Amino acid sequence: GLVVLDLPRVPLAGPFSHVVLFGPVTTGGIGNAALSALPVAAVILVFGVLNALVDVSRLFARGARRGPLRTVSRALVIAWATFP
Structure with a gap:
């Protein structure tokens, strides 16, 4: 996707050396994050409506x-x- 924000990569040390924090923020990554958050948001919304009713x-x-x-x-x- 299109790069929206280019953050510096910060590699972790020790046993987590394969993990990198930050990096480029893309439109595809934002879309994937929003799509993966939908089930959690739906559960919160359903319980909120149930609690209201x-x-x-x-x-x-x-x-x-x-x-x-x-x-x-x-x-x-x-x-x-x-x-x-």
């Missing part, structure tokens, strides 16, 4: 009262309540 704390609390997964649900209620 479903009251997760109420769902965990309902499971903590009854059902076969009571102990797991109680642990999830505590974890969800302490999550920032």
Whole structure:
């Protein structure tokens, strides 16, 4: 692809001598990076929409009262309540 930015190459030392940081930034490389980031962004987006549509704390609390997964649900209620 077309070189957008030419950064100096910085080789690592020791057992990582085959790894080079930076180098030329190309339009093809930017496109490949954006394409490889799409699955991660999709998972974040899906969980964000699911969290907006479903009251997760109420769902965990309902499971903590009854059902076969009571102990797991109680642990999830505590974890969800302490999550920032």
